[in-house]
Amino acid sequence: MKEIYFDNAATTKTDKRVLKEMLPYFKGKYGNPNSMHNKGIEARQAIEEARQKVSNILNCSKEEIIFTGSGTESDNLAIFGYARKNRDKGKHIITTKIEHHAVSHCFERLSKEGFDVTFLDVDSEGFVFAEDLKKAIRNDTIFVSIIYANNEIGTIQNIKELAKICKEKGVAFHTDACQAANYCNIDVLDLGVDMMTLNGSKIYGPKGVGILYKKKGVEIEPILYGGGQENGIRSGTENVANIVGFAKALELVYEEKEKEIRKLTELRDYFINELLKIPDTKLNGPRENRLPNNVNVSFANIEGESLLLLLNEEGIFASTGSACSSKDLAPSHVVTAIGNSPEIAHSSMRFSLGKDITKKQIDIALGFIENFVKKLRKMSPLDFSIEELIMKNKKARECGE
Amino acid sequence: MADIKKHGKEWFYSKIVKEHFFHPKNMALSDKDIELIRPNGVGEVGSPACGDVMRMWISVENGKIKRCRWRTFGCTSAIASTSMLSVMITEKGGMKLEEAEKITAKDILDRLGGLPPNKIHCSVLGDQALKAAIKDYRKNEK
Structure with missing residues (x-):
């Protein structure tokens, strides 16, 4: 029986060209990128090349890309990382009623940690009203997270407009762009976002890898502690093959967009x-x-x-x-x-x-x-x-x- | 039933469940199907908002359920458990009302070879729909 796969929002098939780029890192190039010897350097170079490719597409600097283990982890890192690091600046945070659980459940958790959370309504097609966001921002609001393109009903928000409102009010803005990466503008400079989440498994790349774009100067606290990889923000030996695969996948969807x-x-x-x-x-x-x-x-x-x-x-x-x-x-x-x-x-x-x-x-x-x-x-x-x-x-x- | 959610996340259905879902027994495909069994009791339980509604028609003769028809709005488990229940009460010449009233969700579950843990509530609706139909029959008889 021939299969007809209509579940690409759940995950996509890994592109053959992506898999081909990944395979050497399961074979000969198996080194730990944190090792000082040549085996390690080889792996380190692969990661840094991947980081360069990703930053070129996102129009940011290499240092602003953090590799993580999934879209969910990137969302968690952005939300917990920012809120906990900046809680002395205010306790009010804002999101919407149509977020992926990787975002909404973080906000629910933060409300138990003493944060005051506003869940913005959306209209009958799933759009957030810019006016609602403006009104919701208070003196003690520190952070806003709004999904770029909804995973269930496909609504694409005007992220540029929403990010601008936050910028004007001095509030940090994160967007979960996991579903958006294939089809929307992901130029972070143009969008004006402070943080953005992407995920390998939605872009014909491997599962188990994500990135968080974090603008220079935006301070967050790690959620994982250990060897201090990814500038101390995300400890854990880097998943070299997945990172290489992620970069290749992003390049391909960007070219074929x-x-x-x-x-x-x-x-x-x-x-x-x-x-x-x-x-x-x-x-x-x-x-x-x-x-x-x-x-x-x-x-x-x-x-x-x-x-x-x-x-x-x-x-x-x-x-x-x-x-x-x-x-x-x-x-x-x-x-x-x-x-x-x-x-x-x-x-x-x-x-x-x-x-x-x-x-x-x-x-x-x-x-x-x-x-x-x-x-x-x-x-x-x-x-x-x-x-x-x-x-x-x-x-x-x-x-x- | 309260700890259903704590259990595993298995979504696989048994062969028997699938058989009853893909080839439901005693289902009312048309109103004619219902008329043909000359029902003397009907019961309905569930709520569309909750995602499960079952309606069951029974035809009782000499204290036994001779024939039955049903319709279900719901998931695989809900459809399969209504179908199985309809077999249980009409097989072997029909079940006595007194026995039929004693059927529990567990009896249906056992005959189905189990359900995924968080689908168990679906089988509860089946025995409730039957009880409602029997109650309606008894009321009609008076």
Whole structure:
């Protein structure tokens, strides 16, 4: 059975060219970059070359790139690192209601450490209002973190505008750009961000590597202590192969960006338009300023996990915002934050495209999706129209158990 | 049930669960399917907001559940456990109401060969839907 992979927002396939660059560091070039001998120097050079490549693309200096173990770690380092280091300057920090858990759970943790946290609302398409951010900033606000492009519904924020507001008020600004790297402007100077997170596994690179861009002069405290690698900010022997792979992957997505944006935007819009022909279906997220690879829809009266499993059986891999697929049995906080009822969140499906996706694959998938939605609706005792579900905007109750 | 969340993160379904999910038994595909069994009891539990709703129609003769139809809005586990329950109560000439009322979530789970730990609550809804249908039948009989 041929596989159709619609889960590129979860992770991407490692590009062959990336893997090729990485392999020598599993074989002959296995040295510890912190060693003084030639074996170590060889590895050190590879890391510094990778750092140079990354900084060229991000338009920053080499010293501003910190290699970490994942996007999650970079988010944690930025948030805990900045808040804890600068807590004497103020205890108010700001984020949004549609962050990835790698950000939102850090803020929740900091609120237990005595920080005052504001979670900004978003509109029905997932956009943060600049005015809301302006109003939320107080005299004791020290830090803001806003996701660049949302991993579930694809909303791309106007990071430049939001960063500018923070700059004017003297507040540090971090953005999680894990999903944005392939398709958005990641020139940190142009964006005006103080910190930015990227991740290898979303850019056709390896899993288990991320970077944090940290502007010179921005002071953070480490979250890992040890041998003092990465300028004392991130201890632990560097993962040389992954770092080399990350740099290569970033270079490739940067080179192929325009082509991919054109191709995927067209496929995405075709996919969305065809899906919306299925009765009682709703698009989640915006039409414009949406990640070129993100499709997220809700089908009334069916539950996402069931559809996911039926598609899985046909070799079609997608993702859902249904409670049943989450560890905490709560429906997607993002799909509900844009004003959707829990019913719509339970029925939401995300199809995230990647560079290998073809129109033919989308057509095959559409056939199955349409049939399975019909099948599940026949099985369902519910008979709401999508409009009725859109009108229901009640808070998720205590569910399960 | 309170410590479900503490358990593992296994998402794999047993063969039996998959069989009942992909090929559900006694499901009402159309209203005609329901009419044909001449139901004399119907029960519904769950909430769309919580992501699980089950409706069950039963046809009782001489104190036994002879036939049953159901519809479920929910995940794999919810669909498979309703399907399994419908088999349990109608097999071998039908289950006596007194016995059917005693079916627990654990009985359904056992027949399914288990469920992933944080999906166990799905099977609870099945026995509740059945109890509601039996209650409705008894009310109709009066």
